[in-house]
Amino acid sequence: MHKKIISMLQVAVLLLCCSGCWDSKDINDKAILATVLLDKQNGNYVFYVEVAHTDRSGGPEGQSASPEKFTIIRGEGKTLIEARDELDRRLKYPIYISAVRSLIITQNFAREDIAEYFNRLRADVEYRKKVISVTTDADPEELLNIFGREESVGLYIEKTLDQMTSYRQMIRRSSSIFIESLSSKYCGFLIPDIGINQNMIDVKGFSVVLGSKVVGFIPANEWNGIIFINAGRPEIEYVIPFEDKMLTFLISLNNRDIKPTYKNGIVKFDLKFDFKAELQYTSGRCPCKFTEKQFDQMSDIITSVLKKDIEDAINTSQRKFGGDYFDFNRRFHAAYPTQYHKMSWDKAYSKAEFNVQVKVKTKELKMFDYRAHGAE
Amino acid sequence: MPMTNTVNNRQLFYILFLVLTTYDSLTIPYIMARTTGRGGWTTIIAASLIFALAAVVIAKLQNMHKGKMIFDYCTEMLGPVLSYIISAAYIIEYTLLMVYLNSQVFGLIQTEFLTRTPIWATVSLGLAVFGFIAYKGITNVARLFEIIAPLYIISSAFILVLVLTQGDINNVLPLFEPDHIIDYVSALKDMALPFMGLTVITVIPFTSRNKKAPKWAFFGVLFIGANYLINMESSFSLTGINTLMHYKTGVIETFRLVDFPVIERIDILFLTVGYSGMFMGITFIYTAMTEHVCRMFPKIKRHFIVLAIGIIIFIINMFYHDLRRENDAISIVLSIMVTFMSIVLPIFLLIMSKVKKSAQKDN
Missing domain, CATH: 3.30.420 (Nucleotidyltransferase; domain 5)
Known part of the structure; x- marks a missing residue:
């Protein structure tokens, strides 16, 4: 009997606590x-x-x-x-x-x-x-x-x-x-x-x-370069002039590799970007006849556009704002911890050299065929 | 009340896991962020190996004295006076441990959930529950560990995987900084507290079922080290080392940042299961204290001993809670005690046992 009473009391005390005691609101x-x-x-x-x-x-x-x-x-x-x-x-x-x-x-x-x-x-x-x-x-x-x-x-x-x-x-x-x-x-x-x-x-x-x-x-019209440097796997649409048409591409970043080096007191970054450009649609009529050579030319144009966007983004940070908001400092710290602790990143970043390499592989959308074909 | 105080190897592993990771798995990122920085993994691995070997020594010691706890075989080897002194030292260690853990765990409950509930209310309720379980004896407590520990391990692993997938690798790099080697070594002293519960093995009488216990204890402690390591790296990767320097329970802060579509507050999931683990850890230390006092004073009934321990711990906790500033001083005393009681004393006792055994063979 005593045990039952004690057990019931214990349950009652625990139930009282369920409401959160003094904090119930x-x-x-x-x-x-x-x-x-x-x-x-x-x-x-x-x-x-x-x-x-x-x-x-x-x-x-x-x-x-x-x-x-x-x-x-x-x-x-x-x-x-x-x-x-x-x-x-x-x-x-x-x-x-x-x-x-x-x-x-x-x-x-x-x-x-x-x-x-x-x-x-x-x-x-x-x-x-x-x-x-x-x-x-x-x-x-x-x-x-x-x-x-x-x-x-x-x-x-x-x-x-x-x-x-x-x-x-x-x-x-x-x-x-x-x-x-x-x-x-x-x-x-x-x-x-x-x-x-x-x-x-x-x-x-x-x-x-x-x-x-x-x-x-x-x-916003200047942020593409920033997104390519910082975002996970960005996808941005670009409209590229090609011959007499405007081509719309979906540009996706496949791979990004940022490697810092430090020689003679100069910080240098090698940035390698590997993009995929999918042709979505074009302006004008009858657009679906591009040769392999034309696709290669498209790749070259897109490469130069993307490279310029990325370089502009870095230049803006170095020249206009004089500061690193891309987390390059953390990559440098990871590679050169001792040197990083001894330097002023502000000064080092403003003098840092950037080598941007962009590769673009132009493709069609999976379900479309924009390539030149034999029969009319 | 007669108690069967045996456990199997799996239960031993669970006991070690929950007693050791009770609170310190939450604080590991904070400790490492402040002492070693990103190279803390070296310190954790080194400390895990040291304490894993200590666990082997303790398990071997228990295996040499089957069916006995430390008080029993110390009485046989060193006489009653020394055995009483050793048991008293363990009781002091467990008292400090319990007070430390109570103040940390219930302080956490107050900070996180029950901000207006006075600490005496939560501590008294907690101690009543822990005491009730401790009264049931080691075997029954160990059975409870078989339910709570797997839940704790599975949910922690699940959340840690989520954290690792959402973290930023740049936050954990560089993995090693040559300039910080001295910090890596000196931080070993800060790793004593995260392994402080190791000595609870000494109150578990081993049987023939525990032949492989040294192996289980060794890999169990290494597993705990791995748990600490993943906790630290995942927290660094998601929250960042500079932020974690400010959060004593950095793991909880990290879990709050996790995005998971099904459960908005993943930290609540952890805290629900995590608190069960913490409570079980404290419960076993309570049980270990009870076992020591029961052996020292066999004429006193177990429930009186459990009650007396609860009241004493409660009083110290109230006093200690008001003296939170002394936290560091108590941590230092605890670190020294833990190192002595879990490494030095077991090695000494193992050597003594071996010598005695060989002397008996010679005779």
Whole structure:
């Protein structure tokens, strides 16, 4: 009998603990953030947060209520803490930040010091380090209200970048990679930059981060070279003029080999790219008669175009920004650890030599035959 | 209450695995990022080999004294006074170990999940459960290991494979930096704690079923070393060494970064199974302490001993939790004790046993 009572008591104690003891909190009693926007206005830190309406997520109350699914709250202060405190004072429930989909940092903020907020993010165990970070020069309130608060801006940005990554046209990098770079001996990386274009959210290009702040911007029409150097297996469509036609190719990177060497105090990189170019379609009529020689000529043209894109991307980093945001430093460190620790990568990179070799194999799409044939 | 305290070789392997990797498998990337950098694999391999040999020595010692735990054969070889001193030393080691593990594991629970729940609540509940299991004796505890350990190993392996496929090779290179050789050697002292549970073998009386135990113990410890190695390299590859310097439980931070379409929070999967493993590790140390005290004071009933150990550990834990700054000092004391109790003392006892055996043969 005693054993039974003790066993029942044990079960009762364990059941009490199932609710999470002191930490039990109903999900409706939390301010679940989907987006955090960070700005600097008149020297003050400003937080904008997009709070999800969990109590409107279903049922007759939600249906009869306003279609808005999110509320935008603003907090301002001389420090990040003061801005956050003001935010807390304006929210009905405690903030829950583990569901944040995107962190948007305005250029005003990013050009001064981007590191402070990433350090804060690193120290906060509740913050997902997988969160997407982007920069913007758009007006914060206009950006966050672009969908009339019916759709989450943060989630939209995350999904947009996800689909671009799935189409292999974007370098998908979570905030953890930026945190790692900011903690390293040398810091340089690219953050996607978004803006508003024709009342829609648009990925405009990349913000260049060197040291601890954004130092410049690379527009979307210049990013192909960057994607080829940094992304996993990129696939980008190119329209190439050939004879009297415009040919559309799907360019895929098959293999990339980057090898550093170090001789007489000069850093040198040999970059070898192996591409596949698939002819998709052409302009004009009756396009389907190309000879092997013509395919070879196409390969030569594409090779020179791709080589120029890659070399331009490297030149921009060396000449315009004077910094390495391609992670060449990590490859050099891996090959020459002792020399790397003794040198200033900033100086070494600006003088570094790059030898870019591009190979392109032109093919047709698997199901098509664009080659010249005998019979009419 | 009579207890049959035997285990088979497979259970021995599981016990070693969970007791040793209890908490330190989570901290290995942090320790290595701070001490050795990317060449930490050399230190882990060296430490694994040293402790694998120590495990062989302990297993051989147990095999020479079948059906006995360390207190029993020490009494026969060295007399009751020394055996009481040795057992007391083991009890002190296990006490420090339990206090250390409790403060780390329950501190982790507080940080990760139950931020507002006071530590006394989780520790007292935890100790009640551990004590209840420890009361059941080594054989029953070992059977529980056969359920928890495979789950722990399979889920860890699955997640580590995911991490490795998503990491960046440039984060783990260079694998060896000649400038850091001194760091690689000096970091060996930091590897004592990750192998600290090794001495629990001494409380398991071996039988004829354990003839191959030295081999199991040797490869078991090497397997644990491999686990540490994969933990470190996978964490470095995904999170990066500079970030991991700041996270004491770097493995959890790494698991949070894993993308897996079916399970959004892969770290929760690990923590669910991982905590079971951690609790089992602490439970076995509790059991080992209980066995020592039971042998030292055979007239006291086992449940009183279990209760007394629980209360003492709880009190020290409350005191120790408030003295978290002393963490480093306790870690140093523990490292020295672990090295002595798991390497020096077993070698001494093995030599003594051999000498005694040959002397008996001569007579």
